[in-house]
Amino acid sequence: MTVQSGKTGFRVLAYISIGLAAIGVVLPLLPTTPFVLLAAYFAGKGSPAFASWLERHPxxxxxxRDWRQSRVIPLKAKMLACSMMLLSWGMLCALGAAAIVLVISGTFMAGVASYLLTRPSY
Incomplete structure (x- = not known):
């Protein structure tokens, strides 16, 4: 793999991650903050201009910056992400989703929630 194709791969992953973060803003099933952090990581590897834009985004x-400097996630972001995941899982349950869907989504959401809740807050 050439350096250019590696950068292209990271750039694509950065754009996919920020796209998922944007979807997560309106769709409770996807937490936004982890995808923003992934986008920043991938952009740093593949697109300095995009990385700079993300870092300056209001x-x-x-x-x-908080994640890079102190490895902290705001308490508000944690609570919102966990609440939305719980609400999403409850909606799946109420709408009669198949048991396998409930198990897989519940496991994924519990893993994300565990990770978020074990990170420091401010």
Whole structure:
């Protein structure tokens, strides 16, 4: 793999991650903050211009800086993410989703929630 194709791969992953973060803003099933942090990581590897834009963004920038400097996630972001995941899982349950869907989504959401809740807050 050439350096250019590696950078292209990271750039694509950065754009996919920020796209998922944007969807997560309106769709409770996806937490936004982890995808923003992933986008910042991938952009740093593949697109310095995009990384710079993310870091200066009024909404995403503070979370990225806090994570990079202190490895902290704002308490408000944690509570919102966990609440939305719980609400989403409850909606799946109420709408009669198959048991396998409930198990897989519940496991994924519990893993994300566990990770978020074990990170320091401010």
């Amino acid at each position: 909404t995403f920038g503070p979370a990225i």
